[in-house]
Amino acid sequence: MDEIDRRILNALQIDASQTNAELAAAVHVSPPTCLRRVKHLRESGVIQREVAIVAPEKVGASLTALVEISLDVQAAERMTAFEVLVADEAVVLQCYRVAPGPDFVLVVQVADMPAYHALAHRLFASHANVRNVKAYFSTFRSKFETRIAV
Secondary structure, eight states: OOHHHHHHHHHHHHOTTSOHHHHHHHHTSOHHHHHHHHHHHHHTTSSOOOOOOOOGGGGTOOEEEEEEEEESOOOHHHHHHHHHHHHTOTTEEEEEEOSSSSSEEEEEEESSHHHHHHHIIIIIITOTTEEEEEEEEOSOOOOOOOOOOO
């Protein structure tokens, strides 16, 4: 990855909706060069996907919870089973295995506290291997960024 690829990645992370011609002009390369490089970045997995970022409060998902999960048994298959369980939940935006401390940290975006309670009961209380759940509820989001410095 060279400087041109980095400029392309930075520009796309700011606005992935721009046309190839606009992107090429922004990073100071020809449109065919830009198109070829973006294609390579996609095919090599550097660009995983392109998405629209939605304002949670505008779509009725105004409660953000950061949830720590500790399991009773940390065997690899039990960890994977928990990951499969949360992968099917649309309101679980992110799931991380972490160490030390809890086994997982989840980022959850739900409508309100009753919706969180329903999720907690469905995923945590009814799951035999979940030992401890500790949730933190966001009162204010001062920063949210998806861009990775490259």
